[in-house]
Amino acid sequence: MxxxxxxxxxxxxxxxxxxxxxxxxxxxxxxxxxxxxxxxxxxxxxxxxxxxxxxxxxxxxxxxxxxxxxxxxxxxxxxxxxxxxxxxxxxxxxxxxxxxxxxxxxxxxxxxxxxxxxxxxxxxxxxxxxxxxxxxxxxxxxxxxxxxxxxxxxxxxxxxxxxxxxxxxxPAVALRDAFPAMVDGVLPVRAIAAGEHDLFAADGEAFWGQTWRISSSSDRTGYRLSGEPIRPVKAIEMRSHGVVPGVIQVPPSGEPIVQMSDANTAGGYPKIAGVIECDLWRLGQARIGNRLRFVRSTHAEARTVEQAVTRYVEDIRQTSQMVKRALKAMA
Structure with a gap:
C-alpha cells in the first residue's frame, strides 16, 4: 500500500x-x-x-x-x-x-x-x-x-x-543515434504527410518550415500549436473520421492540434500529417511553451526507428532476466 x-x-x-x-x-x-x-x-x-x-x-x-x-x-x-x-x-x-x-x-x-x-x-x-x-x-x-x-x-x-x-x-542517451537532437532548443518531431496534406498547398510547406510552440491550451487529449496559421486553399466540409494519437489536425483557426494519449476517437478537421509512433514519447515529454519543428519522414524510416527502440527494450529485458537468475542462484 x-x-x-x-x-x-x-x-x-x-x-x-x-x-x-x-x-x-x-x-x-x-x-x-x-x-x-x-x-x-x-x-x-x-x-x-x-x-x-x-x-x-x-x-x-x-x-x-x-x-x-x-x-x-x-x-x-x-x-x-x-x-x-x-x-x-x-x-x-x-x-x-x-x-x-x-x-x-x-x-x-x-x-x-x-x-x-x-x-x-x-x-x-x-x-x-x-x-x-x-x-x-x-x-x-x-x-x-x-x-x-x-x-x-x-x-x-x-x-x-x-x-x-x-x-x-x-532512452534519450541510449537511442541518440535513432532520434535527431534538439537544435537551439527546438525539438524535431518526425511526421508523415496525411490524407488532406495537399489541400493546404503552399501552407502545407509552411507547416514543415516553421517552428511551432506548444500553447497553454494543451493537455493529454492534444497539443494545440501556436505559430503562423495554415489553412486549406478552400473551405471544406468533411465527415467525422477516426483519429488516433499522433494525428495532426488543422481546425479553422489554422493552429494545428496533435492528438495525444487521450485523443478524440473521431473528428472532422482535415489531417495534414501524422507523428510517427516512436516519436510520441518525446512529444509526451515536451512542456507547454516548448518549441518544435516537424520533419518529413517515411514509413521506412519509422520502421527503422521502431526496430532500434525494440532492440533497446529487449536488451534491457534480457539483462534484467540475467540479473534475476543470478540473484536466485545466490539466494
Missing part, C-alpha cells in the same frame, strides 16, 4: 492504455511516455501491463506503507527518498514509512513511478489507465488526491528486497 501525501492536478494512474474500443467512443488513454513505463516495469520485474503513477504536476510525495521495489523513470531530475537523492532509471527498494519525493524536473514534463507488482486498481476494458474525460479507470476515474491510499499487487517476478537494483541508460 502507498499513501499520497502531496500532489497536484492531473497526476493519474496509467499503464500502456486500452486499445480496441475506439469504435464505441473510448479513447485508449495510457501513459504519455509509454517507453518510460515499459522500461520501469522491466527494471523491477513487472509484466508489461502493470500500472504506474504518471506525475506531471510537482512537487509530488508519497509514503510507502510496506517494503517494495520501485523505480522512477521518464523525466530528468533525481527522486528523493527520505531526503536522499536517488538515481532515476534505477530500481530501488523502499522500507515501510519511507517518503518518496519528486520535484520539478529541469527540462522534461512527466515522471513515472512504477512499483513491484504494479498498482492494484480495477482492470476496465483491459486496462488500469485513468480516462479523465470518461471518469473511469485508474483511481476511481480521477486524478490522485492527498490522502489517497492505493494497494500494490504481488508479483512473483519482482526483484528481491535488496538495497538497490539494476539501472539503465535512459
Amino acid at each position: 502507498i499513501e499520497i501525501i502531496e500532489t497536484g492536478p492531473f497526476n493519474t494512474v496509467q499503464d500502456l492504455g486500452r486499445p480496441g474500443y475506439r469504435d464505441i467512443g473510448v479513447s485508449a488513454s495510457g501513459a504519455m511516455d509509454c517507453l518510460a513505463v515499459r522500461i520501469g516495469n522491466i527494471l523491477i520485474g513487472n509484466g508489461d501491463d502493470a500500472a504506474a503513477i504518471e506525475v506531471q504536476t510537482f512537487p509530488f510525495r508519497l509514503r510507502f506503507e510496506a517494503g517494495m521495489a520501485f523505480a522512477v523513470t521518464g523525466a530528468d531530475g533525481n527522486p528523493i527518498l527520505d531526503g536522499r537523492e536517488l538515481l532515476p532509471w534505477c530500481a530501488y527498494v523502499a522500507e515501510p514509512g519511507q517518503i518518496l519525493e519528486l520535484r520539478q524536473p529541469p527540462r522534461l514534463a512527466r515522471a513515472y513511478i512504477v512499483f513491484g507488482g504494479g498498482l492494484d486498481v480495477p482492470v476496465l476494458m483491459g486496462s488500469r489507465s485513468t480516462a479523465l474525460r470518461g471518469g473511469f479507470g485508474g483511481n476511481a476515474g480521477r486524478p490522485l488526491a492527498k490522502g489517497d491510499r492505493i494497494g500494490v499487487g504481488i508479483s512473483g517476478d519482482a526483484l528481491p528486497l535488496l538495497p538497490s537494483g539494476m539501472a539503465v541508460i535512459e
